[in-house]
Amino acid sequence: MLNYALRRIFMACLLALFVSFLTYALIFTAGDPAAAIAGSASTAADAENIRQIYGFDDPLIVQYLRWVGNVLQGDLGNSLYFRQPVSEIILSRFAVTAQVGIFALIFAMLIAVPLGVAAGRWPNSLIDRGALFIAVVGQAVPSFWFALLLIIVFSITFPILPSSGLGTWRHYVLPVLVLGYFSMPAIMRLTRSGMISALETDYIRTARAMGLSERRVLFDYALRNAALPLISLSSAQFGFMLAGSVVVESVFAIPGAGRLAWESIGRADLPTVQALVLCFSLFYVLLTLLADMLNAALDPRMRMK
Amino acid sequence: MLLNVQNLNVMIPTQGGPLHAVQDVSFSVSKGETLCIVGESGCGKSVTALSLLGLLPKSAKRSASRMTFDGQDMITMSDKQIRALRGNRLSMIFQEPMTALNPLHTLGRQLTDVYMAHRRGNREAARQRAVYLLERVGIAKAAERLGQYPHELSGGLRQRVVIAMALMCEPELIVADEPTTALDVTIQAELLRLLAELQKSMGLGMIMITHDLGLVSRIADRVVVMYAGQVIENALAKELFENPKHPYTRALLGSVPDPSHPRMQPLPSIPGTVPSLVQKMEGCHFRDRCAFASEECRVPIPLVGVGAEHVARCIKTGAQAPNARSTAP
Amino acid sequence: MTDIVASTPPAQDRAARRMRRPRWMGHAGLIIGLAILLTCLLMALFAPLVAPHDPYAQDLLSRFAPPVWHEGGSWNHVLGADHLGRDYLSRLLYGAQISLIIGIGTAIVSGIIGTTIGIAAGYFGGKVDSIAMFFITARLAMPVILIALAVVALFGSSLTVVMLTLGLLLWDRFALVTRASTIQLRSQEFVTAAQIQGASTLQIVRHEILPNLLNNLLIVATLEMAQAIVLEAALSFLGLGVPAPLPSWGLMISEGKASILFEPWLITIPGIALFLLVLGTNLLGDGLRDITTPQGRN
Numbered sequence: 001m002l003n004y005a006l007r008r009i010f011m012a013c014l015l016a017l018f019v020s021f022l023t024y025a026l027i028f029t030a031g032d033p034a035a036a037i038a039g040s041a042s043t044a045a046d047a048e049n050i051r052q053i054y055g056f057d058d059p060l061i062v063q064y065l066r067w068v069g070n071v072l073q074g075d076l077g078n079s080l081y082f083r084q085p086v087s088e089i090i091l092s093r094f095a096v097t098a099q100v101g102i103f104a105l106i107f108a109m110l111i112a113v114p115l116g117v118a119a120g121r122w123p124n125s126l127i128d129r130g131a132l133f134i135a136v137v138g139q140a141v142p143s144f145w146f147a148l149l150l151i152i153v154f155s156i157t158f159p160i161l162p163s164s165g166l167g168t169w170r171h172y173v174l175p176v177l178v179l180g181y182f183s184m185p186a187i188m189r190l191t192r193s194g195m196i197s198a199l200e201t202d203y204i205r206t207a208r209a210m211g212l213s214e215r216r217v218l219f220d221y222a223l224r225n226a227a228l229p230l231i232s233l234s235s236a237q238f239g240f241m242l243a244g245s246v247v248v249e250s251v252f253a254i255p256g257a258g259r260l261a262w263e264s265i266g267r268a269d270l271p272t273v274q275a276l277v278l279c280f281s282l283f284y285v286l287l288t289l290l291a292d293m294l295n296a297a298l299d300p301r302m303r304m305k
Numbered sequence: 306m307l308l309n310v311q312n313l314n315v316m317i318p319t320q321g322g323p324l325h326a327v328q329d330v331s332f333s334v335s336k337g338e339t340l341c342i343v344g345e346s347g348c349g350k351s352v353t354a355l356s357l358l359g360l361l362p363k364s365a366k367r368s369a370s371r372m373t374f375d376g377q378d379m380i381t382m383s384d385k386q387i388r389a390l391r392g393n394r395l396s397m398i399f400q401e402p403m404t405a406l407n408p409l410h411t412l413g414r415q416l417t418d419v420y421m422a423h424r425r426g427n428r429e430a431a432r433q434r435a436v437y438l439l440e441r442v443g444i445a446k447a448a449e450r451l452g453q454y455p456h457e458l459s460g461g462l463r464q465r466v467v468i469a470m471a472l473m474c475e476p477e478l479i480v481a482d483e484p485t486t487a488l489d490v491t492i493q494a495e496l497l498r499l500l501a502e503l504q505k506s507m508g509l510g511m512i513m514i515t516h517d518l519g520l521v522s523r524i525a526d527r528v529v530v531m532y533a534g535q536v537i538e539n540a541l542a543k544e545l546f547e548n549p550k551h552p553y554t555r556a557l558l559g560s561v562p563d564p565s566h567p568r569m570q571p572l573p574s575i576p577g578t579v580p581s582l583v584q585k586m587e588g589c590h591f592r593d594r595c596a597f598a599s600e601e602c603r604v605p606i607p608l609v610g611v612g613a614e615h616v617a618r619c620i621k622t623g624a625q626a627p628n629a630r631s632t633a634p
Numbered sequence: 635m636t637d638i639v640a641s642t643p644p645a646q647d648r649a650a651r652r653m654r655r656p657r658w659m660g661h662a663g664l665i666i667g668l669a670i671l672l673t674c675l676l677m678a679l680f681a682p683l684v685a686p687h688d689p690y691a692q693d694l695l696s697r698f699a700p701p702v703w704h705e706g707g708s709w710n711h712v713l714g715a716d717h718l719g720r721d722y723l724s725r726l727l728y729g730a731q732i733s734l735i736i737g738i739g740t741a742i743v744s745g746i747i748g749t750t751i752g753i754a755a756g757y758f759g760g761k762v763d764s765i766a767m768f769f770i771t772a773r774l775a776m777p778v779i780l781i782a783l784a785v786v787a788l789f790g791s792s793l794t795v796v797m798l799t800l801g802l803l804l805w806d807r808f809a810l811v812t813r814a815s816t817i818q819l820r821s822q823e824f825v826t827a828a829q830i831q832g833a834s835t836l837q838i839v840r841h842e843i844l845p846n847l848l849n850n851l852l853i854v855a856t857l858e859m860a861q862a863i864v865l866e867a868a869l870s871f872l873g874l875g876v877p878a879p880l881p882s883w884g885l886m887i888s889e890g891k892a893s894i895l896f897e898p899w900l901i902t903i904p905g906i907a908l909f910l911l912v913l914g915t916n917l918l919g920d921g922l923r924d925i926t927t928p929q930g931r932n
Binding site: 022284 | 901
């Protein structure tokens with residue numbers, strides 16, 4: 001178990017390093033940070049000056065290593081727009097995004113898991129086909145459009161919910177709805193197929209042959225087994241959800257990391273964009289690492305290894 | 306009579322059409338008696354076992370003219386009533402010990418769950434019962450084992466746990482569906498001795514589903530031979546081995562070299578293939594492989610008495626083999 | 635016993651029907667999906683012939699003209715006109731071109747990348763496989779929308795940039811699926827036979843592996859196409875996809891957002907088109923999977 005954990009953590013670190021290099025290379029070679037820093041009113045000489053001060057004419061790998069060194073010391077660079085350290089800006093923004101994301105994940109699971117259990121318990125029943133229909137339709141609705149539709153219905157036609165900002169719990173309803181529905185189909189489908197294969201196993205037949213109640217068979221024996229893959233999926237979904245918060249936060253004007261990223265891209269604030277991409281990636285790596293650890297801890301067969 | 310089954314039919318819908326897996330099967334078991342149901346794989350013996358406990362797949366249709374457990378009608382029983390019987394008064398042991406236990410729960414948890422499902426007792430009483438039974442089925446350090454998970458045990462040990470699980474609530478009847486087939490030969494013998502011993506000392510009724518005639522000759526009080534969904538012969542064990550009537554039974558016994566010391570081995574090969582049960586077949590199901598078959602075998606054949614408590618589904622029970630294949634003693 | 639027997643035939647019938655139903659549903663989905671996709675394809679191909687107006691022609695008198703079923707709507711602008719008075723139906727028809735180009739183009743680019751990685755991983759196994767899996771995991775860790783936004787912002791927005799960016803970002807499913815299938819195929823007899831006969835790796839891949847992957851590739855391609863279409867719309871909606879005045883459906887929704895209070899149909903109409911196209915593509919993919927795999931959607 002310890003061995004597995006160490007190997008897994010090592011892989012996660014390697015992954016983080018690789019992903020950060022890719023994004024660094026992509027963004028810093030594509031854009032001209034010197035010109036961005038100098039601003040639009042600058043001359044070519046100004047940009048050249050800045051290039052030398054910041055070391056932008058060093059080889060990419062040197063720049064990258066310098067950047068990683070700074071990041072490891074908690075220095076993500078300075079925002080070109082806010083004129084202050086990026087690390088100070090993005091922390092509170094990430095808190096907002098994570099908060100909305102957690103609510104959305106809980107909401108998605110509250111709907112999708114029971115639906116998946118019911119669909120898996122009674123395959124091809126009315127409830128199964130209803131759930132499948134919702135999943136198929138849900139997957140096809142673009143989230144930004146869904147967000148606008150909700151605004152049209154709940155903020156304009158029947159003005160009961162606010163359409164932008166974050167203040168009261170009412171502000172959370174629509175963003176959580178949009179973000180949550182996005183991962184519902186995947187969770188529902190996996191729960192369903194997990195339940196179906198769990199209910200076909202010999203140990204469920206044994207449990208039934210021993211006269212255990214249907215509730216115990218379904219929720220304690222079958223769902224527990226079906227839930228193991230669900231952990232990995234929901235953590236991945238949570239990661240995708242956070243990355244997808246760009247769209248939702250821009251529609252609902254939520255002051256989160258996604259909206260900041262969108263605005264920073266528009267302002268060519270490369271250090272901020274770079275830091276945000278890194279944080280989103282690291283968050284995903286961390287999430288999948290945690291999910292693997294949790295899986296290993298919950299599955300006695302893995303615990304032994 | 307503990308269990309009485311008359312004219313049990315099971316139909317399972319398949320892509321090709323309805324599969325008549327069990328056709329008009331009748332038998333009964335008394336307290337303390339061991340009934341063996343013998344047949345090749347696919348003859349409907351496992352489906353028969355599952356239908357007794359109401360564990361058939363949902364799409365399957367079961368019907369019977371009579372099905373009673375200790376006088377209670379099992380046909381009209383609600384799901385709740387049948388569940389109260391299962392694992393409590395009527396228990397089952399399955400073929401595949403490697404997958405029969407939940408991988409995510411400790412053995413103790415799974416054993417006590419059975420007890421708690423039927424008794425109003427507390428966990429501690431259940432635990433004591435589990436420790437007692439694990440020791441009884443020959444597992445050392447039983448109390449420590451309760452904290453272990455199935456994957457930490459060998460197949461033989463797991464099957465012992467399954468047996469203990471089936472005994473948690475002191476059942477009156479145990480259905481064992483080829484409980485040793487998946488295990489090593491040496492472990493098979495040990496487990497069978499254990500099962501026979503438990504059955505005697507606890508006075509259990511037992512239905513043993515098997516294709517192993519050696520096993521049958523050692524433990525059966527009564528034998529039901531099934532072929533292609535039907536009972537083709539039903540007799541007391543001694544009578545069946547000494548005086549088999551149906552050509553199929555005779556062929557089976559004929560390939561056991563010495564029926565008094567039969568080796569454990571799968572059913573012998575008899576030329577030809579078992580007919581598909583998807584189309585309902587008129588007449589004798591064995592006729593395509595039978596050395597005695599004639600045109601008369603094309604009409605439905607009833608089970609007829611051929612001796613004391615001995616029935617066979619054949620109209621040629623008196624006929625002698627045209628060749629040397631029949632070596633029945 | 636008689637009453638039990640009597641009740642058996644209808645039950646049998648019901649049970650048998652229940653077994654057939656999922657397949658049938660798969661086919662229905664397939665047909666609906668195919669129909670929607672074909673309609674879109676025809677719309678895109680014949681947009682210049684069918685469109686009643688020039689999609690870029692501005693007409694100040696027709697600004698915010700409502701669709702024909704609204705009060706004040708006219709047959710001149712069946713689906714109304716936008717804030718610049720451009721005919722909405724014509725823009726919708728031309729918009730299908732953009733969605734389909736992006737969808738198909740992205741599926742091809744990501745398909746080539748993903749299939750190459752997946753086959754290499756599955757065929758060679760060992761270190762190659764470990765490295766490929768590392769790449770796939772790394773790809774999954776990268777926030778797609780964010781990176782696509784950044785890249786489009788840096789390289790400038792154009793149809794090609796969006797298509798290539800999405801293609802470079804969406805190859806993971808192709809890689810995973812081809813890898814799994816190749817691992818299965820690798821141990822099959824006909825591959826072993828080809829190896830024994832001295833066929834080169836490239837020949838084996840081209841003649842033995844690839845043809846057997848086609849089904850799966852087609853299924854993944856439809857799903858990726860749907861995803862690419864949604865992502866392009868989202869990027870354009872955020873202002874960093876294809877540039878105005880191209881009639882991208884995402885861009886149309888974005889432009890309609892300003893009129894959300896009084897002209898909500900500017901948002902709903904292109905949204906419905908987008909939803910239907912994605913739904914159709916997904917249905918086609920699901921249907922293909924249902925009819926090519928024996929166990930269907932389980």
